[in-house]
Amino acid sequence: MTTDDAAAGPSRRRLLVGLGVAAGVAVGAGADRAAVALGRDPAASGTGDVVPFEGAHQAGVTTPVQAHLHLAALDVVTDRREEVADLLDRWTAAARALVAGRAVGEHGAVDGDPLAPPEDTGEAVGLPPARLTLTVGVGPSLFDDRFGLAARRPAALAELPPFAGDALDPARCGGDLVVQACADDPQVAVHAVRTLVRLAAGTAAVRWAQLGFGRASSTDPSVPTPRNLFGFKDGTANPDGRDAAAMAEHVWVGEDDDPAGAWLAGGSYLVARRVEMHVETWDRSPLAEQEQVVGRSKGEGAPLGLAREHDVLDATAVAGLPATSHVALAHPSRHGGAQMLRRGYSYVDGADGLGHLQAGLVFLAYQRDPRRAFVPVQEALSRDDAMNEYVRHTGSGVWAVLPGVGPGGRWGSTLLG
């Protein structure tokens, strides 16, 4: 594997893109193609918009939330474990290039052998890195009897239990693998997912995918809290992604969490839920009812009974909230102090055929153990949340988010060798 792609600058390392492109093909096949810019240039748009790829943890978890999401769940279509390992190798190499704002392939963007497919699909040529992060995880289904991994499945990596009111569409659930692409430019996120999907041909295929926009929570308390499609600030009580101690306690898997899951140390668990929001019904309900449902004021976002958004919401203050409010039911004091790092997005997927817009939330939450975080919280919410009248969970997935990689490292090496 290449060890320095992220720092390679304008030179183009040949990546093992597995597209059948022969080494050493002629560069440039005509005057017009010779003029092709050599991929995307991070320097042109400042270095501030490149998120470092390497680290003990993957980027895209505590990274301040970018403006756009493209989430893709894939199923492995081979029964050969080494092909899965090879895929993760190719993905790691491609991701190093993509997050640095470079095209995949030796020839920059769309240059190369005219008789071969272009190495890069080209739609991101000229676009900045846009703080792209690519975050990869493996689902519980990868640990069935296909790949001999059953003994290495951590107990926390289990299919989520059914919850009251679930309306899950199997075509929007699960997946052996997940890729979360976040970027400040949607075309950069789409290009990245498309590229990884293309590199997966023959090994894995898309099971479901979802675009999101508009940040439905913040991982950085220093920026204003965004609003979800119910018009409320969302993510006010999120832990601070910059707080390493909080992340170690609530988000990152520890070395001793589970003997079967030692390979996941430094990783995390991602729970994704596609939550339809019935905005037309919501929009017809009185302001006071909306606030009672949420447990916060709509304008300021303060917990009901307090004055300001960030006033401390301790167990005493929670006791003053409506018992069926979303904020009260989800509060860490009700769940042994459990916290998740949410980084959700809004979505709008056309119309529902009944005269309404189809809109909602791509709920994404990172946590150290879903059994102590998402599962008990969602059990409480699905039972009692006054918001249930306005939402419906239609998609779902849980994945173990692989540990980060250092120089020369590759995703999944601790699991697949």
Add this chain to the structure above:
Amino acid sequence: MTTDDAAAGPSRRRLLVGLGVAAGVAVGAGADRAAVALGRDPAASGTGDVVPFEGAHQAGVTTPVQAHLHLAALDVVTDRREEVADLLDRWTAAARALVAGRAVGEHGAVDGDPLAPPEDTGEAVGLPPARLTLTVGVGPSLFDDRFGLAARRPAALAELPPFAGDALDPARCGGDLVVQACADDPQVAVHAVRTLVRLAAGTAAVRWAQLGFGRASSTDPSVPTPRNLFGFKDGTANPDGRDAAAMAEHVWVGEDDDPAGAWLAGGSYLVARRVEMHVETWDRSPLAEQEQVVGRSKGEGAPLGLAREHDVLDATAVAGLPATSHVALAHPSRHGGAQMLRRGYSYVDGADGLGHLQAGLVFLAYQRDPRRAFVPVQEALSRDDAMNEYVRHTGSGVWAVLPGVGPGGRWGSTLLG
């Protein structure tokens, strides 16, 4: 109607939002709500991102293409013509506020009577105007026997003929009304469409809707031409939206174009097509084949046989292109000089259930007369375009885009009184 909403600054004019909100409700219902910011503040983000609402033509046609699209087609659900006129009144008033970055309703954003629904849905509070434009049109179906408008239908406002290879889904076609929202922030565009849909309750309902991103053409030659999801520059040959003479010739309906359609002078025709792009198949085809299909080089975007993207592509140069190339078949020299102003977007709508991403182009083209522009061009393309192997038209619509409004004006007044 209000006459000065666009210039009203921080004061809040009561808009005829038709939401059953009584006039004169108490402002502020608690300390936390009293702190609500008074809507969105254009000044906070500079005035450059407010696109003027008033003019001889609607904004959103020649306006330099914003980053995001939310297109919604609606069907009228009343048979009372005056209710349609009232709806367009409400839409005009709301649009004046929305494009200026203000919330709808007297009380700013989400403040007001706790026993009534908030006047504004709130998710755009704190967001800048983001160059929002709202562009409204009426479809041929509005001129059936429901509203007594049959005699006023211009001959050019006819359902599009079937084209070879059409794979149209009726649930993505037509609509009595269309709203095109474009903005540099997707949440601003979504909020605007949601607001207009909400104001239409009881009068019109969403038939279909589509989000788009990434600009698949430019109306301003001074900025780099964007790339579509085939990785090619798209819109190179678009007319210059700043060229008033070209717009008068090709885009705006003239006073004498059609006696039945005198009400449309200063308006235009919008043709929308949802074009699925089979990107996986495309990505497997050789570079030379892709370039032969398009008729341009992939990197530079030059017409094949020429050196640079903007080298003049006259009839002689066209004769040197592959006869079945997209550029050759669509060239104005083949269609009596007809031109359209394209302002399309890319889309990605999840996965197709067969392991692929569902991606494509929201083709949007403005023109003076579809019978002399889109229809003959698409007839040629649908018959002979080499690109047909890679695309499929799944949605379609044509609308007369209403003339612009001046101070105190309202959409549709020339048609509905």
